[in-house]
Amino acid sequence: xxxxxxxxxxxxxxxxxxxxxxxxxxxxxxxxxxxxxxxxxxxxxxxxxxxxxxxxxxxxxxxxxxxxxxxxxxxxxxxxxxxxxxxxxxxxxxxxxxxxxxxxxxxxxxxxxxxxxxxxxxxxxxxxxxxxxxxxxxxxxxxxxxxxxxxxxxxxxxxxxxxxxxxxxxxxxxxxxxxxxxx
Ligand SMILES: CC(C)(COP(=O)(O)OP(=O)(O)OC[C@H]1O[C@@H](n2cnc3c(N)ncnc32)[C@H](O)[C@@H]1OP(=O)(O)O)[C@@H](O)C(=O)NCCC(=O)NCCS
Numbered sequence: 001x002x003x004x005x006x007x008x009x010x011x012x013x014x015x016x017x018x019x020x021x022x023x024x025x026x027x028x029x030x031x032x033x034x035x036x037x038x039x040x041x042x043x044x045x046x047x048x049x050x051x052x053x054x055x056x057x058x059x060x061x062x063x064x065x066x067x068x069x070x071x072x073x074x075x076x077x078x079x080x081x082x083x084x085x086x087x088x089x090x091x092x093x094x095x096x097x098x099x100x101x102x103x104x105x106x107x108x109x110x111x112x113x114x115x116x117x118x119x120x121x122x123x124x125x126x127x128x129x130x131x132x133x134x135x136x137x138x139x140x141x142x143x144x145x146x147x148x149x150x151x152x153x154x155x156x157x158x159x160x161x162x163x164x165x166x167x168x169x170x171x172x173x174x175x176x177x178x179x180x181x182x183x
Contacts, residue, residue: 002054002088004095007043009036014053017080023116024078025179035060035075042072042099046079046088055079057092061103062177068160072100072153074110075179077119093126101154107161108153111146111179113138123149129162133169137178145169 012032019026036043039060046055058076063069074096079088097108111134112119128149137146152159172178 002046002048002083002086002091004044004046004091006041007036007045007056007058009033011045011053011056012036015056018053018056018078021078021081023113023119025076027076027179032058042096044092044095046083046092048083053080054083055088055092057096059096059099059108061100061105067104068106068156070103070105071161072096072105072108073179074108077110089122090126093122097151097153104155105153106156107150109148109150111137111148114145114147120147123151127151130167131162131164132166135169135171137172 012029018024035058039058042059042061044057044059045053048054055078056076057074059072059074061070061072064071074093077089077092079092100108109131110123110128112123114133128151131148131150134146134148136143138144150161152161
């Protein structure tokens with residue numbers, strides 16, 4: 001049984017074992033510091049019964065051009081390898097969605113590596129839909145494409161936020177924010 005709480009600044013010095021996973025996006029300290037300063041209540045830690053950090057999520061809430069574009073975005077999610085397949089990621093994701101519901105956000109979206117099967121299965125199980133493929137989103141050798149997935153929140157009863165799903169392959173448009181914009 002895990003419990004959730006907001007991330008604390010000193011958690012940033014305790015999560016080395018979580019970020020060694022090749023599928024965990026590793027951002028600079030400035031990313032996490034600025035994130036905690038801007039959205040302190042949307043960065044959550046899952047603790048094991050022994051009080052160890054079992055996983056975390058860094059989410060944010062972004063205004064859009066109109067009220068129906070207010071949405072959440074998952075920047076980082078990871079679960080320590082010993083605590084996987086126990087529902088920890090689902091707990092973090094569902095609680096983040098609940099916090100967004102309280103803000104009347106319309107949808108939550110996220111990007112993941114196309115090769116990340118576990119994460120893809122997780123997000124499908126949680127009701128996320130594939131919206132499009134972002135070409136060469138993750139720089140590397142070779143660059144890797146990303147799936148852009150989205151899930152309507154409680155306020156979007158008719159699923160309007162999914163209507164623009166194209167499933168096409170595109171490069172991230174320059175007017176859209178990448179996860180590491182404030183690295
Ligand atoms: C992806 C990840 C976050 C899943 O965390 P988790 O706590 O194990 O996930 P949950 O226990 O909540 O899994 C819920 C469901 O997701 C799916 N799922 C999760 N991991 C899976 C895997 N390895 N293979 C297939 N399906 C998987 C299953 O449907 C699972 O339900 P089930 O266990 O009843 O079959 C975890 O494997 C992880 O931290 N990976 C490395 C970092 C990462 O990929 N982060 C996401 C970046 S976008």
